[in-house]
Amino acid sequence: MTVTDRSHELINTAAQAAADKLAHDILAYDVSDVLSITDAFLLASAPNDRQVKAIVDEIEERLSKELGAKPVRREGDREARWVLLDYVDIVVHVQHSEERVFYALERLWKDCPELDLPEEAKATRGKAEEHAKLRAAEEAAELDGDWR
Numbered sequence: 001m002t003v004t005d006r007s008h009e010l011i012n013t014a015a016q017a018a019a020d021k022l023a024h025d026i027l028a029y030d031v032s033d034v035l036s037i038t039d040a041f042l043l044a045s046a047p048n049d050r051q052v053k054a055i056v057d058e059i060e061e062r063l064s065k066e067l068g069a070k071p072v073r074r075e076g077d078r079e080a081r082w083v084l085l086d087y088v089d090i091v092v093h094v095q096h097s098e099e100r101v102f103y104a105l106e107r108l109w110k111d112c113p114e115l116d117l118p119e120e121a122k123a124t125r126g127k128a129e130e131h132a133k134l135r136a137a138e139e140a141a142e143l144d145g146d147w148r
Contacts, residue, residue, distance in 0.1 A: 002030070002032055003030045003032055003039045003040050003115065004039055004089065006089055007032075007039035007040050007089040007090050008040075008115070009067060010040075010063060010067060010069060010087055010089055010090045011028045011040050011042055011090055011115055011117070012117065012118055013062055013063055013066055013067055014042050014059045014062070014063060014090070014092050015028060015042060015044075015117045015118055015121035016062070016118045016120060016121060017055075017058045017059045017061075017062040017063070018042070018044040018055050018058070018059055018094070018121065018124075019118065019120040019121045019123070019124055020058060020120070021046075021051070021054050021055040021058045022046070022051065022055075022124075023044035023045065023046055023051075023055045023094070023124055024044070024045045024046060024047070024097065024124055024127035024128040024131065025043070025044070025045055025100070025124055025125055025126070025127060025128050026042070026043070026044045026117060026121040026122075026124045026125070027042070027043045027044075027106065027114060027117075027125075028040055028041065028042045028043070028114065028115035028117055029041045029043075029109045029112040029113070029114055029115065030112055030113045030114075030115055031109060031112050033112070034111075034112060037088075038086075038088065038089065038090060038091050039089050039090060040089070040090045040091075040115060041090070041091050041092075041093060041105070041109060042090060042091070042092045042093065043093050043095070043100070043105055043106065044092075044093070044094050044095075044124075045094070045095045045096065045097045045099075045100040045128055046094065046095075046096065046097065047096075047097050047128070047131050047135075048096070049079070049080040049081065049096060050080070052080045052081070052083060052094050052095070052096055053077075053080045053083070055094050056074075056077075056080075056083045056085065056092075056094050059085060059092055059094070060074075060085065063087065069087050070087075071085040071086055071087050072086050072087065072088055073085075073086035074086070080096070081095070081096045081098075081099050082094070082095045082096065082099045082103070083095075093105060097128045097131070097132070100128065101128075
C-alpha cells in the first residue's frame with residue numbers, strides 16, 4: 001500500500017497548521033504498509049498544555065475549512081497532554097513535550113518511511129530540545145538567584 005494523494009494533502013495541511021502555531025518537531029510517517037486502519041501519522045509537540053490545545057484547534061479548523069475534513073474521533077482533549085485526531089486517512093498526534101519524550105512514538109515507527117513536509121514544518125525539528133535547554137538555563141538562573 002502507499003499513501004494516497006488525499007492523505008498527503010491532509011498531512012501537509014495539518015503540518016503547516018501545526019507549524020503556524022509553533023509546534024515542535026513535526027514529523028510524518030507513512031504507516032500504510034504496517035497498519036490497515038490509516039495511511040499516515042503526523043506527530044507534533046508543544047511545551048505546555050495550552051499550546052497543545054491551540055495546535056489541535058488550528059489543525060482541526062484548517063482541515064475543515066480548506067479540505068472539508070472532520071475528525072471521526074478526538075481523544076485526550078481534557079488533559080491536553082496528548083491529543084489524537086483521527087481522520088481515517090491520517091491520524092494526528094499532538095503531545096506535550098514530556099509525553100513525546102516518554103512515549104517516543106518515533107522509535108515505534110522508525111522503520112516506516114518519513115513523509116516530506118512543508119519547509120515551515122521541517123524547520124521545527126530540534127525545537128523541543130532547544131526549548132528544554134532554554135528552560136533548564138532559566139531555572140538554573142532562578143535557583144542561582146535564590147541562593148544569593
